[in-house]
Amino acid sequence: MTSTRKDIIAQLQKDMLSLQGFKPMADDNGVEIELGPIKSAFPNARFPLGAVHEFICNGAEDAAATGGFIAGVLGTLMQQGGAALWISASRTIFPPALKFFGINPDKIIFIDLSKEKDILWVMEEALKTEGIAAVTCEMKEISFTASRRLQLAVEQSRVTGFILCRNQRNLSTTACVTRWKVSSLPSALPGAMPGVGFPRWNIELLKVRNGKPGTWQVEWEGGRFRHVLRVAAILQEPQKKTG
Amino acid sequence: MHKRFVTIWFRSLRTDWFTTRQPNLQNMPFVLALPDQGRLVITAVNELAKAQGVDKGMVVADARAILPSLQVLNDHPELSAKLLRKLADWCIRYTPAVAIDEPDGLTLDVTGCTHLWGGEAPFLKDIITRLKRLGYHIKTAIADTIGTAWGVARFGQDTPIVENGGQASALFLLPPEALRLEADVVERLYKLGLSQVSKFIAMPRTALRRRFGQQFLKRLDQALGLEEEGFIPVQAVEPYQERLPCLEPIVTATGIAIALERLLGTLCHQLQQEEKGLRIAIFKGYRMDGKIEKVEIGTNRPSHNTRHLFKLFEDKLCTIEPDPGIELFILEAQRVEPVTPAQQKIWEGARGLDDIGLSELMDRLACKIGPNRIHRYVPDEHYWPERSVKTAVSLQEELTTAWRVDRPRPIQLLSTPQLIEVTAPIPDYPPMLFRYKGILHKITRADGPERIEQEWWLQQGQHRDYYCVEDEAGCRYWLFRSGHYAPGKSYQWFIHGFFA
Numbered sequence: 021m022t023s024t025r026k027d028i029i030a031q032l033q034k035d036m037l038s039l040q041g042f043k044p045m046a047d048d049n050g051v052e053i054e055l056g057p058i059k060s061a062f063p064n065a066r067f068p069l070g071a072v073h074e075f076i077c078n079g080a081e082d083a084a085a086t087g088g089f090i091a092g093v094l095g096t097l098m099q100q101g102g103a104a105l106w107i108s109a110s111r112t113i114f115p116p117a118l119k120f121f122g123i124n125p126d127k128i129i130f131i132d133l134s135k136e137k138d139i140l141w142v143m144e145e146a147l148k149t150e151g152i153a154a155v156t157c158e159m160k161e162i163s164f165t166a167s168r169r170l171q172l173a174v175e176q177s178r179v180t181g182f183i184l185c186r187n188q189r190n191l192s193t194t195a196c197v198t199r200w201k202v203s204s205l206p207s208a209l210p211g212a213m214p215g216v217g218f219p220r221w222n223i224e225l226l227k228v229r230n231g232k233p234g235t236w237q238v239e240w241e242g243g244r245f246r247h248v249l250r251v252a253a254i255l256q257e258p259q260k261k262t263g
Numbered sequence: 264m265h266k267r268f269v270t271i272w273f274r275s276l277r278t279d280w281f282t283t284r285q286p287n288l289q290n291m292p293f294v295l296a297l298p299d300q301g302r303l304v305i306t307a308v309n310e311l312a313k314a315q316g317v318d319k320g321m322v323v324a325d326a327r328a329i330l331p332s333l334q335v336l337n338d339h340p341e342l343s344a345k346l347l348r349k350l351a352d353w354c355i356r357y358t359p360a361v362a363i364d365e366p367d368g369l370t371l372d373v374t375g376c377t378h379l380w381g382g383e384a385p386f387l388k389d390i391i392t393r394l395k396r397l398g399y400h401i402k403t404a405i406a407d408t409i410g411t412a413w414g415v416a417r418f419g420q421d422t423p424i425v426e427n428g429g430q431a432s433a434l435f436l437l438p439p440e441a442l443r444l445e446a447d448v449v450e451r452l453y454k455l456g457l458s459q460v461s462k463f464i465a466m467p468r469t470a471l472r473r474r475f476g477q478q479f480l481k482r483l484d485q486a487l488g489l490e491e492e493g494f495i496p497v498q499a500v501e502p503y504q505e506r507l508p509c510l511e512p513i514v515t516a517t518g519i520a521i522a523l524e525r526l527l528g529t530l531c532h533q534l535q536q537e538e539k540g541l542r543i544a545i546f547k548g549y550r551m552d553g554k555i556e557k558v559e560i561g562t563n564r565p566s567h568n569t570r571h572l573f574k575l576f577e578d579k580l581c582t583i584e585p586d587p588g589i590e591l592f593i594l595e596a597q598r599v600e601p602v603t604p605a606q607q608k609i610w611e612g613a614r615g616l617d618d619i620g621l622s623e624l625m626d627r628l629a630c631k632i633g634p635n636r637i638h639r640y641v642p643d644e645h646y647w648p649e650r651s652v653k654t655a656v657s658l659q660e661e662l663t664t665a666w667r668v669d670r671p672r673p674i675q676l677l678s679t680p681q682l683i684e685v686t687a688p689i690p691d692y693p694p695m696l697f698r699y700k701g702i703l704h705k706i707t708r709a710d711g712p713e714r715i716e717q718e719w720w721l722q723q724g725q726h727r728d729y730y731c732v733e734d735e736a737g738c739r740y741w742l743f744r745s746g747h748y749a750p751g752k753s754y755q756w757f758i759h760g761f762f763a
Contacts, residue, residue, distance in 0.1 A: 080761050081738035084675040088763020091674065103616050114676035114760065115640040115652050119666040121763075126655065126662060127616065130638045131628065138632055145627060151620035204763075206707065206737035216710045216731050216739060219763040240763070 053096050056247040063230040070178035072170045074196035085221050086202040090182050095122030102153030105146045107131045122243050147173040147181050154180040160187040167194035199227040269371040270412040272402045276367050278309040283398035293334035296323050306338045351497040356591050360496040383424050410486030414441030430487050435461040442482045448475050503596035505530045512588020526594035531567045540565025540602035548589035556583045563622040565600040571623050575630050616658045642666050646715050673741040673760030680757035689748050693730040704734040
């Protein structure tokens, strides 16, 4: 009896998802983002592709960490040979560094604009275009209406969009499927060796539609995400003077 | 198809122009004159003055003696050429092929054009009435050859329309000047009493050649259509061009859009059949007042997709000012490149920089925000970070060298390094503390230094010693010291980037 009820609820949840524009990923060529335990937070335990993700960051350090995380995800998305767009007002992304995250920087087209209005227009046009792997967009903040438009655009084309809000004053409601906050964590090298280790981030999933938000520590190592146990971060040996 | 040519003869090109500029000249005899060896020589005469016996080549003083009320205006030597060029552009409404016939005429290749005006007679009538409205008095003729049309326009007494193959009979009664001969040949002909073409047209060719030279025979043959005559149009006729004349002048944006859509439809159909795609296209509107409105688009990849090309034009259509109305639309494909349907199928699923959807998106973006806002980078062989990438010229540009991953590079790079305050043990240790934007960062981990030398052949200055550092909060930075430590010499520390 309970099992049938569970089935019914699961079926209903699936129906709700598809009504909300989240189609099952049958046509995404089996692309799967290896995010380890983070995946359990998503509906169907898969990173939502063909959706718009929102990232909150304050300051250049956060922007760098968020950029790294997006680049890691983008690297997997672009493995099929697709091109990506990077739209921003004051771009500081250094293309050669993207190679560390498994991206061919020459496959990314950078679009530099000064007006927020133009950025939104380009973003929407790009999200409507099938055949692009992903579109990343740096902007000050995004309103609910704008995010709704972008979500409607991706529902047609199944393109994945990333929005980096660099100056969100208040966390208003948006139609984006997730909201993330990525910040840097002190790195560690095995055996307490001196020097800077692999990039390590604290990833907060503040909001995910039909999923469970949470916080994880992740390291980018050898071209893939590796989950770092929180204990490891706490048990880090006392700070060492280098040199 | 038989070739048909129209010649337009401006009987008084420059005086007509002066009259349009100064309407009060209309009712008075006036001449244009140029100084020549210390006297003013008449170069053009209007109808009223001509009726009084004033003629070209007279000295102004003599003409004044005949007609004391004569107005004399300064002539511009290049005026004729300029006016003819303008009028030739204007005449493109009748045919794409218009040639200038110095000093006072135009030649139009109207093969297959006249039926659009309902026949040859209405066609000529339209030319005459429209040019008259602009203030020019002209004579025209239409014939199979330029030579015959030229002669009939200038010397013909009756109908200006010479039927197919009727050159000989049309020329029969004309004087020898009608054959565009040199002055001395004409004089010789008159001396011999050959004052009409009919008197020598039947003579043996050898005799004619002996007396009047090869040029004379050539002109005769050209007029009769036995020899081809060169024709140099003022605007090269584009092989891919579509025209849409309008019955009523178009003034609304909707009308312009419909015109564009129709032209694009036919042009794209033609391109598709020939397996070609356009790279550059120009949409022109010929306004009633003689001005030409233009819109130009370019694409990244040859395309004959009507919908896509229409979208590219759509954003720019609002710049067209129809003012009094547009009566002719022309769409030209200035650059056309081959595109094979097989290739197109491959690109549809290419999912890369070759993707059709992507290149169409790029076209749209370039149209709206300008191509200089779109960048793509390829690696360049320089160690200096600012020079390690260069902007790619096109979407298709290949890499000449691989991306380097052997040295750490920050994901965010400041466009110009910013000065920071640093506490660092010398000589080559990484800093212990640094202050950036008023915030103190205590460094816990560091890598480096990586020395990057100036490329002296490009730029002079200090080398840089780069360090990757991590502060207590876990944020990672790229710092460098500019120059060596040296006693009494100042060195500076900069922040240049942020690692992920």
